Amino acid sequence: MMKFTPRSSDHDLRRLNRRAFISTGTRALGATALLSHLPRAWAAPDLASEAPESPNVAFGFIALTDCSPIVIAHEKGFFKKYGINSVIKKGANWAAIRDMLSTGETQATHMLFGMPLASTMGLAGAPKKPMVIPWLLNRNGQAITLKNELKGKVGADPKALMPYVQKAKGLGEPLTFAMTYPPGTHAMWMRYYLGAGGIHPDKDVNLITIPPPQMVANMKIGKMDGFCVGEPWNARAIADNIGFTSVTTQDLWRDHPEKVCAFTEEYATRNPKTVKAVLKALHDASVWLDDLGNRPEQCDIVSRANYIACPKEILLGRLVGRLDYGDGRAMTDEHPMHFSRRNCNFPQDKYALWWLSQFRRWGMVTGTPDYAGITRKVVRADLYAEAMKEIGVSHGGADLSPFSLFDGIPFDPAKPEDYATGAAVKSLKG
Helix, strand or coil: CCCCCHHHHHHHHHHHHHHHHHHHHHHHHHHHHHHHCCCHHHCCCHHHCCCCCCEEEEEEEECHHHHHHHHHEEECCCCCHHCEEEEEEECCHHHHHHHHHCCCCCCCEEECCHHHHHHHCCCCCCCCCEEEEEEEECEEEEEEEEEECCCCCCCCHHHHHHHHHHHHHHHCCEEEECCCCCCCHHHHHHHHHHCCCCCCHHHHCCEEECHHHHHHHHCCCCCCCCEEEECCCCHHHHHHCCEEEEEHEEEEEEEEEEEEEEEHHHHHHHHHHHHHHHHHHHHHHHHECCCHHHHHHHHHHHCCCCCCCCCCHHHHHHHEEEECCCCEEEEEEECCCCCCCCCCCCCCCHHHHHHHHHHHHCCCCCCCCCHHHHCCCHHHHHHHHHHHCCCCCCCCCCCCCCEEECCEEEEEECHHHHHCEEEEECCCCC
């Protein structure tokens, strides 16, 4: 057998490599000792590997109580804690919020659950722009308000509206109901409510779009007979004595998803560390918000003119569960708006599947949508889970169990098309 004998040159090379290693290591130790006394920003790149790729982030929001996680993360320094330099920009309406995100004026935004789905699909006049949902901002906290003339005639049951709808339609003056954005949450709550009463939202009434802060003023001048919007505008209608709450959205669907923090798909792909830093800050803000002892301070902050511009007393009542419907009904609400509890923030696939079933039900899509493919593209539980793991936060994980809204009709996430096409009141297309 041939025995390998190192050549002298090989031996010399190894000896030189050992010297180089020792010398390099010594220099590295010296550098490390030196750098340990310098600011973190001066350290080697690997020491800041978890830092956001793009620390300057502009956030869009609408004047609604559920913008609170973003506002509180900004005002209380939670964004700064995770390396995010935040700027908060108020949008005039949801279409403006969508466009601000699409064009890059904002990098993250307060958004209705259905909007990233609609933008990804290019529905309802939205330019086709893929967006992602890695975070649910809140559950509950919206309502359907009816004008005072219906007080004592219509309570929580939408079937009681039918005689008034039929009379107005017969006179050629259909009743008018408002929501805030056609594929958004308020539109779906209003459509579902009317449909449960046997009322077709596209044939029996007028359904119009009004920005949230303008709801009360438009009802006051007689432009609408009812609206669905987030707080504080339902409570404001009662305080101004122009309307009453028929149902809260938690009456319709307990612990339903509502607003999200959305990003464009392109931005999230290029800046995953930035997205995760935002989610970590939102977690801290959401936990702070769900300490009810902090709700008065929350209202002090978000009621300001640059945010919601509404008296803080009007915001506080429903946030702490004091629910006055404005028609003699009152209760302590055990499921008011919340921001962190009960696995609130996990972006569940089944919610997107339900939304897509409603797009199908109301003719916003032609034929059967790609339920699984669109959900997989938009709902990004992976980003959520990674961010929470990095800060040691446990969560409830994915839940694909069936659920029902207030009419008791079960929704099975495995069969969204059956749910959509089986609805009694619908506008299927194709």
